Structures are given as structure tokens and as C-alpha cells.
Amino acid sequence: SQQGEEDPQALSIQEGENATMNCSYKTSINNLQWYRQNSGRGLVHLILIRSNEREKHSGRLRVTLDTSKKSSSLLITASRAADTASYFCATGSTSGGGADGLTFGKGTHLIIQP
Amino acid sequence: GAGVSQSPSNKVTEKGKDVELRCDPISGHTALYWYRQSLGQGLEFLIYFQGNSAPDKSGLPSDRFSAERTGGSVSTLTIQRTQQEDSAVYLCASRTSGSGGYTFGSGTRLTVV
Numbered sequence: 001s002q003q004g005e006e007d008p009q010a011l012s013i014q015e016g017e018n019a020t021m022n023c024s025y026k027t028s029i030n031n032l033q034w035y036r037q038n039s040g041r042g043l044v045h046l047i048l049i050r051s052n053e054r055e056k057h058s059g060r061l062r063v064t065l066d067t068s069k070k071s072s073s074l075l076i077t078a079s080r081a082a083d084t085a086s087y088f089c090a091t092g093s094t095s096g097g098g099a100d101g102l103t104f105g106k107g108t109h110l111i112i113q114p
Numbered sequence: 115g116a117g118v119s120q121s122p123s124n125k126v127t128e129k130g131k132d133v134e135l136r137c138d139p140i141s142g143h144t145a146l147y148w149y150r151q152s153l154g155q156g157l158e159f160l161i162y163f164q165g166n167s168a169p170d171k172s173g174l175p176s177d178r179f180s181a182e183r184t185g186g187s188v189s190t191l192t193i194q195r196t197q198q199e200d201s202a203v204y205l206c207a208s209r210t211s212g213s214g215g216y217t218f219g220s221g222t223r224l225t226v227v
Contacts, residue, residue: 041221104157
């Protein structure tokens with residue numbers, strides 16, 4: 001079953017604008033990670049935020065985590081055409097289980113219009 | 115190598131045939147994972163290897179699926195008597211022990227006709 005659920009499922013914005021994607025989850029987590037996938041192939045790890053952290057930055061990426069609401073957001077600032085991809089959140093659960101409890105959502109498909 | 119390598123990148127097979135998919139993880143990464151991704155969907159966990167421990171096979175969808183990891187390095191995912199619903203991209207990932215991000219390979223796109 002899906003743990004992380006991304007919202008929206010698809011997002012189209014103009015180049016230069018900021019893109020915000022959200023992720024909600026259901027159970028307690030150790031950490032939450034965001035990945036990018038181009039053309040339905042391998043995923044690239046973007047950023048990991050631990051359950052005791054509230055915000056993390058990496059370049060043009062900003063991730064927030066609200067464990068009380070069981071939600072996270074990924075903000076991409078000053079978007080570029082190359083940011084067009086699918087973005088997945090993945091949660092590492094405290095309950096263990098398969099693959100260290102890392103469960104992926106279905107992703108947000110982001111399109112950056114030139 | 116520098117990254118996780120998967121082969122073949124594409125595989126078309128006839129229904130009922132067996133297929134083998136290969137994954138070469140990053141050298142020194144003790145954890146190796148197989149995922150399956152159907153068109154437009156998220157990743158479905160299949161199997162997890164950690165060092166010399168018994169693998170976690172809880173995600174394998176049927177007994178037609180099996181995987182092994184030889185010498186703690188290369189892994190092979192085998193699908194016997196393939197069915198059309200097995201068509202998907204099969205992704206392999208590895209990481210060092212402890213928490214942290216996964217490094218994914220480019221996947222094998224399997225098409226069963």
C-alpha cells in the first residue's frame with residue numbers, strides 16, 4: 001500500500017516560477033526523502049530530511065517537514081526546463097518492514113514551460 | 115563503477131519465457147534493493163539484500179519471482195514463466211549501511227508480448 005501520497009499529480013508552470021509539491025503520509029517516520037525521475041528511468045536522490053528536522057535546503061531546493069500534520073513539501077525555486085521530471089517522496093518508517101520501511105508515493109509530474 | 119549498473123536496459127520477451135535481470139551495485143554498498151514500476155505508477159518494493167543477512171522477500175508478487183546476490187555484490191532478478199502483467203521497469207538501488215539516500219540504476223524496461 002502507498003505510504004507517501006504526492007499532491008498535485010501533475011503541475012505545469014512557466015520557466016522561472018517556483019514549483020511546490022506536497023507529500024502526505026500516514027505512519028510515523030524516521031526520515032523523508034525526495035527523488036527525481038526523468039523519462040521513467042532511474043531515480044535521483046535529491047534530499048533527505050530527518051524526523052527531527054523541520055526544514056532543509058539544497059541549492060534551489062527547499063524541503064519542509066511537519067510531523068504533526070504528517071506532511072512535507074518540496075519547493076523548487078527559479079524553475080528551469082531541465083527540472084521537468086517526476087518527483088517522488090519516500091518515507092522511512094519507524095515500524096521497519098521491507099526495504100527498511102522506505103515506501104514511495106506515485107509522484108508528481110512537473111512540466112516547466114519555456 | 116561510479117554508479118549502479120543494470121542490464122539489459124530493455125528486454126522484450128514472449129509470454130511464458132524466463133528472464134534474468136542484472137544489477138551491479140556501487141562497490142562497497144552493502145544494501146541492495148529491487149523495485150518495480152508500472153507505467154505512470156510509483157515504485158513497488160520487491161526484495162532487499164543487506165550484507166550477508168537473509169534477504170527480505172516480502173515484496174515479491176508471486177513465486178515466479180526470485181532474486182539472488184552473489185558475493186555480496188551483483189544481484190540477479192529472475193522472473194519465470196513471464197506474464198503480460200510483469201511488463202514494467204525494474205529498478206535496482208544500493209546504498210551504504212545505515213540511513214541515507216538510495217542510488218538507483220537506470221532500470222530494465224521489460225515488455226512481455
